[in-house]
């Protein structure tokens with residue numbers, strides 16, 4: 001078979017899309033609260049993120065969330081921190097953990113003023129939540145529920161840092177930010193949020209997320225949680241929802257729905273786009289808008305032209321008769 005130049009050149013260009021390899025039928029896809037919520041909000045986003053496994057683009061909000069989570073995880077892991085200056089210690093810890101992200105932050109090309117605003121926002125979140133801890137401790141002591149400061153701190157301090165749960169039968173797994181058993185034996189499963197939501201109530205997504213955590217807790221630990229809570233760090237507020245059999249049933253139905261749909265196919269067309277006001281924040285906006293393909297086409301054309309030109313030059317150099325001088 002005669003191979004023309006174009007065939008060779010196209011072969012040399014790396015494919016722009018990762019290859020999607022089907023999993024054997026026995027190998028069930030592992031689902032998580034995040035992947036289930038992603039599927040529910042936009043199946044195409046699920047396809048790009050969990051089937052094609054396209055990398056998530058780093059942004060300032062991801063870094064802020066990671067640092068603030070890490071501050072509280074480390075802080076609450078130390079039982080005796082109430083004896084120290086809780087406020088001062090949490091800020092010291094924040095500075096240390098923020099500093100560790102220096103390299104990643106430098107890749108974001110934010111101007112120094114913008115970066116300072118984001119950093120200050122994190123400081124406010126840390127202060128706000130520590131403040132809430134202080135108020136809760138004070139209330140517990142005033143109400144006689146806690147004997148002293150140390151006792152109060154032990155009551156308000158989350159008893160677990162992140163708890164990893166994996167249900168092998170449902171192939172559902174996830175990390176719970178906080179599991180807390182109260183002085184009166186009530187267990188609350190909590191999740192920290194750094195979002196700027198304000199006001200009463202929680203989004204449907206958060207409600208489903210909490211339900212999925214309660215389901216995991218029930219199936220893996222064989223325990224029923226009493227409450228789920230979303231802790232909005234920015235405002236130091238907490239929204240609690242009672243866990244009922246309906247909560248668990250709702251979560252189970254969501255797992256089943258996403259399992260059935262995503263185990264059946266890995267074809268892109270089976271994961272429709274669900275456009276919303278959130279698209280503008282989505283990692284895959286360029287792909288859905290067709291901009292990515294256009295850019296890839298342009299790049300591919302350019303690469304072919306460059307390679308063709310180079311090949312022409314090489315041929316010319318080979319056929320050139322050497323100068324005998």
Ligand code: SF4
Nearest residue numbers: 042045273279282288
């Ligand atoms: S841009 Fe919109 S439609 Fe496309 S994947 Fe993201 S959320 Fe879905």
